[in-house]
Amino acid sequence: MPPVSERVADLRGRLAEQRGSVVLGLVPTMGALHAGHGRLIEYAKRDCGFVVVTIFVNPLQFDRPEDLDRYPRTLAEDLRFCDRAGVDLVFAPTPDEMYPTAPACRVHVQKLADHLCGRYRPGHFDGVATVVTKLFNIVEADRAYFGEKDAQQLAIIRRLSRDLNISTTIVGVPTVREPDGLALSSRNQHLSAAERTLAVALYQALCEAHGQLMAGVRDVGLIKEAAGSRIPGVPELRLEYLEIVDSEEMQPVDEVKGPVCVAGALWVGTTRLIDNIQWNP
Amino acid sequence: MPPVSERVADLRGRLAEQRGSVVLGLVPTMGALHAGHGRLIEYAKRDCGFVVVTIFVNPLQFDRPEDLDRYPRTLAEDLRFCDRAGVDLVFAPTPDEMYPTAPACRVHVQKLADHLCGRYRPGHFDGVATVVTKLFNIVEADRAYFGEKDAQQLAIIRRLSRDLNISTTIVGVPTVREPDGLALSSRNQHLSAAERTLAVALYQALCEAHGQLMAGVRDVGLIKEAAGSRIPGVPELRLEYLEIVDSEEMQPVDEVKGPVCVAGALWVGTTRLIDNIQWNP
Numbered sequence: 001m002p003p004v005s006e007r008v009a010d011l012r013g014r015l016a017e018q019r020g021s022v023v024l025g026l027v028p029t030m031g032a033l034h035a036g037h038g039r040l041i042e043y044a045k046r047d048c049g050f051v052v053v054t055i056f057v058n059p060l061q062f063d064r065p066e067d068l069d070r071y072p073r074t075l076a077e078d079l080r081f082c083d084r085a086g087v088d089l090v091f092a093p094t095p096d097e098m099y100p101t102a103p104a105c106r107v108h109v110q111k112l113a114d115h116l117c118g119r120y121r122p123g124h125f126d127g128v129a130t131v132v133t134k135l136f137n138i139v140e141a142d143r144a145y146f147g148e149k150d151a152q153q154l155a156i157i158r159r160l161s162r163d164l165n166i167s168t169t170i171v172g173v174p175t176v177r178e179p180d181g182l183a184l185s186s187r188n189q190h191l192s193a194a195e196r197t198l199a200v201a202l203y204q205a206l207c208e209a210h211g212q213l214m215a216g217v218r219d220v221g222l223i224k225e226a227a228g229s230r231i232p233g234v235p236e237l238r239l240e241y242l243e244i245v246d247s248e249e250m251q252p253v254d255e256v257k258g259p260v261c262v263a264g265a266l267w268v269g270t271t272r273l274i275d276n277i278q279w280n281p
Numbered sequence: 282m283p284p285v286s287e288r289v290a291d292l293r294g295r296l297a298e299q300r301g302s303v304v305l306g307l308v309p310t311m312g313a314l315h316a317g318h319g320r321l322i323e324y325a326k327r328d329c330g331f332v333v334v335t336i337f338v339n340p341l342q343f344d345r346p347e348d349l350d351r352y353p354r355t356l357a358e359d360l361r362f363c364d365r366a367g368v369d370l371v372f373a374p375t376p377d378e379m380y381p382t383a384p385a386c387r388v389h390v391q392k393l394a395d396h397l398c399g400r401y402r403p404g405h406f407d408g409v410a411t412v413v414t415k416l417f418n419i420v421e422a423d424r425a426y427f428g429e430k431d432a433q434q435l436a437i438i439r440r441l442s443r444d445l446n447i448s449t450t451i452v453g454v455p456t457v458r459e460p461d462g463l464a465l466s467s468r469n470q471h472l473s474a475a476e477r478t479l480a481v482a483l484y485q486a487l488c489e490a491h492g493q494l495m496a497g498v499r500d501v502g503l504i505k506e507a508a509g510s511r512i513p514g515v516p517e518l519r520l521e522y523l524e525i526v527d528s529e530e531m532q533p534v535d536e537v538k539g540p541v542c543v544a545g546a547l548w549v550g551t552t553r554l555i556d557n558i559q560w561n562p
């Protein structure tokens with residue numbers, strides 16, 4: 001098993017022994033590790049001599065208390081997962097260790113958080129940006145790895161890094177999918193068998209949008225209409241959004257002229273799933 | 282003359298040569314250096330083997346455009362000042378280097394910015410916290426030095442450091458005063474001779490408050506009344522605020538029970554001056 005730190009000071013002490021002699025990689029997670037996280041670790045291991053995985057379900061980024069309560073917590077399994085993946089050190093702090101008092105200074109995300117998930121999850125990306133800034137400062141890694149599945153999060157963290165002159169290099173890692181195309185997510189484990197079958201509709205809608213773009217359609221209204229038609233009209237499914245935004249600033253476009261991100265959020269029963277594809281003309 | 286970096290990448294390159302071998306000190310300033318800054322540098326030199334002074338008039342922290350335009354800029358003199366003070370490296374970036382695009386991710390300060398200057402300068406402390414976070418990330422110093430004259434700023438930066446797990450140690454440095462008690466400030470150079478004479482009223486009001494506290498008065502209303510009476514009723518002077526707040530959270534108190542900061546802002550003609558004293562029962 002990799003050593004586990006629960007305290008910032010302990011982690012810093014362990015990292016001090018490594019610093020300067022190896023490339024230090026950081027993989028921030030909320031645990032409930034799956035093959036998507038495995039891919040992040042794999043990328044980190046490829047580049048870095050010492051890989052730290054953080055496991056912290058960050059209360060600050062949950063807009064709904066029931067979502068925070070329900071979020072899967074599987075630390076013992078996660079540690080075995082990290083062991084198999086060759087992780088060098090796990091940082092698994094308590095909420096008190098990360099937030100001894102409610103933070104009076106937080107990172108606030110403008111513009112890039114206005115649409116997609118940011119529109120439906122007030123404060124979510126402020127919470128993400130704040131905890132990621134804290135983890136960057138705690139670990140002081142050379143490189144940090146984030147999944148492309150959370151496209152808006154990745155765009156915001158890239159921007160955060162530039163805006164605050166964070167010296168850690170941000171690396172985006174491609175989404176890992178089930179054979180039918182469903183993006184891996186810790187939330188998938190909430191799905192019943194019937195919901196699991198329906199859940200692939202989100203990926204199919206994104207593929208439809210991709211097909212329209214490949215066929216030369218540039219009108220976002222038309223693309224969204226075609227994509228939305230792939231979501232079956234059953235009571236278990238509710239499309240929260242399906243938007244086409246520019247890949248850098250995450251702003252909706254009317255017509256596709258440059259690199260875009262087609263992103264959607266689909267409620268499957270009481271579980272909210274997100275996915276996206278990037279398209280570059 | 283100390284070497285001057287205008288670019289982040291250049292600065293980082295120069296610092297990389299020092300890192301690990303010496304204690305690295307950071308003195309963030311907006312230039313127009315005076316003996317108060319000299320004291321910061323002196324403290325830094327005492328503790329650190331390599332001292333970086335940053336000179337940057339941060340547009341993000343100015344709530345009034347005319348104040349930004351009017352803020353003194355004296356780089357050539359500042360460099361000579363740094364040379365005499367034994368500074369090892371000066372970082373003097375352009376606004377474009379610090380903000381190549383308007384930052385979409387900024388530090389937002391809650392609660393601690395609600396009163397005193399924060400109440401009268403909307404967004405000011407968000408701008409301060411954002412630029413200081415950037416400078417911390419750029420320089421990655423072991424220790425950073427801030428004047429106690431800006432008491433609310435210092436309290437916020439201490440809190441910022443804790444909230445975002447910044448590893449740089451924050452050091453507060455006592456205020457340097459003119460013989461009559463006026464706190465040194467880059468803004469003092471805006472004062473006419475007559476205004477300069479009147480300006481000491483702010484310090485005298487703080488001393489009156491201190492005298493009341495020493496005499497055992499604990500009722501904040503009484504203390505403020507006595508202190509305010511020390512501001513002459515002349516048209517050149519306007520007391521913006523004089524408040525007594527707890528030293529940690531910067532919240533107004535009705536009765537003095539623990540460590541407090543007595544802080545005031547006084548307009549002298551078109552120049553706004555601030556000052557404070559700490560009091561610990």
